[in-house]
Amino acid sequence: MGIITIYYKYVAIEDPHAIMRWQKNLCIELGLKGRILIAKEGINGTVGGTSDAIAAYKKAMLDHPFFTDLDFKDSPGEADHFSKLRVVIRPEIVHLGLDTTQITARDVGKHLSPEQAHQFISQKNDNTIVLDTRNKSEWKIGRFNGAVNADIEYFRELPAYIDQNIDLFKGKEVLMACTAGVRCERASAYLKSKNVATAVYQIKGGIHRYVEQFPDGEFRGKNYVFDGRISVKINDDIVGTCDRCGISYDEPSNCINAECNRQLVTCPTCREKWLNTCSEKCSQLVHNKLVRIRTKSAKIEVTPTP
Ligand SMILES: [Zn+2]
Ligand SMILES: [Zn+2]
Structure with a gap:
């Protein structure tokens, strides 16, 4: 078994085509498969391969001036957990459907460490809310105790959910959660732009980093992943x-x-x-x-x- 690594970074990329060509060549050379989305606002990737190939991939990425501080989140897996390699250019690195110059990753909710998030979730009270920004199919099989979910099929439906349920967040401290953190970046910026919550937080590294530190913590069940593994078992609870x-x-x-x-x-x-x-x-x-x-x-x- 090799490794599947997941990463993202919001960084101004002036020439996404150049990054796309480089990524394609790099992945082909290393025999990696997966999905890499590139936009002018950054990069969002999940790739699988042998341990050596993933190590070489990370090194090449970290050597690039744009990506020196990239945070890779690894789990056991392999190239064949993907049907192919897809490297594409998109307007956004996660499809939220909002103008990237209006709702930017520069104005995001404060990142809480897994320990801080654990404290927040385990001490949840009337003044706090944990909002799981993932889709309902992900929520179905694993989730945080006491969290709320938007019951959406696609992430791009989240802004409408927030608008329609704005009272839910009034005067509350809100902690947002998603698989590895990328979705909460601009989603938290969107909620912040509404000026209703007293504070907006997100988990640094998402559920992935949280469960690494708290495998038997507030997250119960399975973590849904977007490759052939479908889900990664976190603990024995079956919440679905x-x-x-x-x-x-x-x-x-x-x-x-x-x-x-x-x-x-x-x-x-x-x-x-x-x-x-x-x-x-x-x-x-x-x-x-x-x-x-x-x-x-x-x-x-x-x-x-x-
Ligand atoms: Zn059918
Ligand atoms: Zn049945």
Whole structure:
């Protein structure tokens, strides 16, 4: 088993194409696969490969003047946890759908260390709120005790959630959380721009760094990840339930109808009953052989970058 490393940095990149070419060559040379998003506002990547290849990748990154202080978060994994290498240029390094010159990473919520975040979450009271900024499929299988979630499918829906629930944050100290920290940067800047919360914080390094220090702490269940592993088990709690029958269950899978491929959490009994599909409609299509079926050997498809 090799390593999957995840990193991001908000830094002004004048020529994203040059960075893209460099990253492509570097990853191909090292046999890495994964996903790297580059924008004028920075870089956001997740790549997997052998331990030696990842070490060489990190060295090359840290040698580049833009990325000397990059914080890499590692976990066990490999290149084949990704279907391919994707290096792309985007307007934002996480799609929030907000103008990068208006809501910038320069005006973000204060970073709390994992210890400070632990204290904040374990001492939660009427004046504090923990907002999990991740999507509902991530929240479903693992989350912080006492946190709230926006029940969103895509991160870009978060600003509307904040607007619609602005009273929730009035006069409160808010701690935001996400997988490795990148989403909370500009999300916290957005909440700050509303001037309602008494303080806005985010966890430095996100859930990833928190659970490294507190594997049996306030975060319970599994940490959802955006590669073929789907999730990383943090502790023995099962916080998820089967979408169909409601029993305690937390293994995500995908609808076997290749054209649907919707991600769901369904227990083995329900999966069998519904022919590994997400709905009556898909199970009928599969039953009548009207659609292409995902082959068994195919890796579980991964939802696009949050
Ligand atoms: Zn079930
Ligand atoms: Zn389906």
